[in-house]
Amino acid sequence: MSVTVIGGGSWATALIKILSEKNIKIKWWLRNIEAIKHIKKHHHNPEYLSSVELHPSKIKPYHNLKEALKGSEWVVLAIPAAFVEAALADVNPELFQGKKIISGVKGMVPSHNLLVTDWFSEKFNIPKGNFGAIAGPCHAEEIALEKQSYLTIASENIDTAKDFAELLACRFVKTAFIKDIDGVEYAAVMKNIVALACGITHGMGAGDNFQAVMVSNAMLEIERFVNKISPAEREINSSAYLGDLLVTAYSQFSRNRTFGNMIGRGYSVKTAQIELKMIAEGYYAVKSIHEINKHLGVKMPILDFTYGVLYKNQSLLKAFEKLKEQLI
Structure with missing residues (x-):
């Protein structure tokens, strides 16, 4: 199974750490080329949660978003809502077809006053049932320390929520799933x-x-x-x-x-x-x-x-x- 994580900040890094607990292939898109070089050489994010050791056998960083999206079954958004539109401006809608999109973004797309999943659904013509959203309480800094944490995945399609909740569940994260995505x-x-x-x-x-x-x-x-x-x-x-x-x-x-x-x-x-x-x-x-x-x-x-x-x-x-x- 392949998952693409979009974003290079602390929450994206925390999600990478959680997903690394499973035997899956993780593609990680970051905007910062120097950060990508550092991750490939030293196996940690130089700017965010730098104490988190990344597993090179499971994680492959990308600077080309189109390449990072190819072949993945799941796409996880973990960039600030204010930057979502710019980050995805040049992406062909076909690259998202058939994929499950999970939003880890706790904000709204400012220029449209829309939830991230609603904006995404409109722009890329994706059914709302293909979306999920990650709810806390969960700070990235505590994930880095492997403090016991809890996450809830919400989706109109309860199978989507359940499947991704299972992907995130690990020894220091307990998960649940519900339908109330909005x-x-x-x-x-x-x-x-x-x-x-x-x-x-x-x-x-x-x-x-x-x-x-x-x-x-x-x-x-x-x-x-x-x-x-x-x-x-x-x-x-x-x-x-x-x-x-x-x-x-x-x-x-x-x-x-x-x-x-x-x-x-x-x-x-x-x-x-x-x-x-x-x-x-x-x-x-x-x-x-x-x-x-x-x-x-x-x-x-x-x-x-x-x-x-x-x-x-x-x-x-x-x-x-x-x-x-x-x-x-």
Whole structure:
């Protein structure tokens, strides 16, 4: 069996490590030619999770995406949502025909305000049943340390979800599978926004008491939004939803929380992006979800707070005072 992983960052590297636990052929596309040379020679990613030893007998890095896609049964997307469109701009749709596409991207394609799987389905004319999405809670840094982790695979085609869940299951990753792909993807987008808000308020000096209130309110906000945009029966308090929110809102490894924390301490958006050196998916997601909610009209005070601070240059103190009054 052959799997192509698209992306060269920490999450892509973590997925490569997980998949390497199985006896399968892994094709790995990276944009950075120097990183490819380093991986071939030294067997680790020089820029992300560099402690992870890669198995040269199982992994073959590629710079040519078309070559990396040929012959693979599964394709795993693990690049920031903001770069998905550019990375796949020149790919012939025929290269994806008959393949199962799994999104590890927890964001939206910004210029279209679409979930990655919806954008992919439209662009390449692929049935939604051929897609799956990976839900957490699971930080790449803990995968590198082989800390016990849990992943849920969602797909409209439950066989697709089950098959890929079996591919990811290993000695340090337990997996489950469900059908709620839209709910899982939207919840993942929303939890990044919440993590930004948690970081902003923490950077301003708010304590654990306030964060606990905000996260509990955020779960209600996520539930309202997801049920409005994708009505379905779902266990919103399971690890695929609530667990992913908690780890992103609280963890030291959360880049969205870290980005928000810098904003709360007075950094400009541009300065915070430069210093973070990684993409905070929530920054782009805030604008996309705000645009979508103009038509849905869901009550979302945490989204409004984060959008106002990041995109409307609202006073942190005034925005915070308004947020406090809206939480319960």
